[in-house]
Amino acid sequence: MSDKPRTEPGVDPGTYRAVALSTPETGEEEWLALREPLESGWLTQGPKVAQFEAAFAERHQAKHAVATTSGTTALHLAMLVLGIGPGDEVIVPALTWVATANVVVYTGAKPVFVDVDPQTYNLDVEQLGQSLTARTRAVIAVHLFGLCANLDALKAVLPNSVAIVEDAACAAVAAYNGKPPGALGLLACFSFHPRKSITTGEGGMLTTDDPQLAELARAYRNHGAMASREILQLGPAPHRLPAIDLLGFNYRMSDLQAAIGLVQLGKLDRYIDERSRWADWYSQKLSAIPWLNVPQSPAGYRHAWQAYVTMVNEDLAPASRNAIMEILQAHGIGTRPGTHAVTDLGYYRQQHGTKNSHCPVATRIEQKSMALPLHNRMTREDFEHVVRILRGV
Numbered sequence: 001m002s003d004k005p006r007t008e009p010g011v012d013p014g015t016y017r018a019v020a021l022s023t024p025e026t027g028e029e030e031w032l033a034l035r036e037p038l039e040s041g042w043l044t045q046g047p048k049v050a051q052f053e054a055a056f057a058e059r060h061q062a063k064h065a066v067a068t069t070s071g072t073t074a075l076h077l078a079m080l081v082l083g084i085g086p087g088d089e090v091i092v093p094a095l096t097w098v099a100t101a102n103v104v105v106y107t108g109a110k111p112v113f114v115d116v117d118p119q120t121y122n123l124d125v126e127q128l129g130q131s132l133t134a135r136t137r138a139v140i141a142v143h144l145f146g147l148c149a150n151l152d153a154l155k156a157v158l159p160n161s162v163a164i165v166e167d168a169a170c171a172a173v174a175a176y177n178g179k180p181p182g183a184l185g186l187l188a189c190f191s192f193h194p195r196k197s198i199t200t201g202e203g204g205m206l207t208t209d210d211p212q213l214a215e216l217a218r219a220y221r222n223h224g225a226m227a228s229r230e231i232l233q234l235g236p237a238p239h240r241l242p243a244i245d246l247l248g249f250n251y252r253m254s255d256l257q258a259a260i261g262l263v264q265l266g267k268l269d270r271y272i273d274e275r276s277r278w279a280d281w282y283s284q285k286l287s288a289i290p291w292l293n294v295p296q297s298p299a300g301y302r303h304a305w306q307a308y309v310t311m312v313n314e315d316l317a318p319a320s321r322n323a324i325m326e327i328l329q330a331h332g333i334g335t336r337p338g339t340h341a342v343t344d345l346g347y348y349r350q351q352h353g354t355k356n357s358h359c360p361v362a363t364r365i366e367q368k369s370m371a372l373p374l375h376n377r378m379t380r381e382d383f384e385h386v387v388r389i390l391r392g393v
Helices: 028-033 035-040 047-059 071-081 099-106 125-131 151-157 211-221 229-234 255-286 321-330 346-352 360-368 380-391
Strands: 064-068 089-093 110-114 136-142 163-167 187-191 204-208 308-312 369-372
Touching (some): 028 035, 035 255, 047 064, 047 255, 064 071, 064 211, 071 099, 071 163, 071 187, 089 099, 099 110, 110 125, 110 346, 136 151, 151 163, 204 211, 255 308, 255 380, 308 360, 360 369
Parallel strands (some): 089 110, 089 136, 136 163
Antiparallel strands (some): 064 204
């Protein structure tokens, strides 16, 4: 086999460098962390999960944390513990990963899509106020790409009866006015997918200050099993089984995942600091490109930079967004659109009657956005390669 990099026809091999869009940083510490649960026999949910939950709750200023199999299942638990079901409405930003809307449908409730702000990519608060009805039970405030939603503005237009659920899948250790996700709404949900700032392979976390909601979430996570009053009063005994009064699910995280999560959590602030520095560097180097709009990090926010999402102005660009992405790919650089406009997806158009015209800002962002590589395994040479190819388009 040749040691030369594989390039596209017409691409100078000297200008090719493989730079993945996203790669998790893991190493020997994560590898060694697996030893204890493997030797102890605790492979499913056990003491490591409890340690991870406690550490994550403390870091995010929440009283309770419930580890789950994914960010999606954490969001589903949030809907369940709020009692959301048929006849209810939940407001969802139109620009988000589809799971944010899907969990509402899982309960039989109706997702009500609201367009997003073109600068922050988060919920457009003015349109949110126009979408409230007597059936609105909750708003899922997505902290998209790592930038927190404007919680003060949301709370100003929402009645007290409407719960705020933070979809913080991209925003571990982000901050809004000095407070992290998990301390901003009634419930917050995080993801540990490999594209996120820290990973457990797959995994998620629900946080809340409400002890009753946390107890319900733990029960739903474990097939609906709750410790019976007899067990709580008299302690465990071989003949006592937990009460099951709920239709629950198997959403339990394993101790193997939690062991990795504890190591990753210890690195999280360093990861975000590194990403922030390189995001600033990107913005400085790319701001001179007239057809490329770089993302913003407003004052008062700590951006978690799960993704660095630019916008291509095709009126000024030498080629279409798609053609530019293909040029970058030919030079080894991974890109992708920011995320879906959920209202444009086939399922929601067919089953919920959404149309591309319903949320035009979300549609435009899907069609014109371009996420650039930004992760903790990138080197200076990787970043410089991305900028060099973009400038040469």
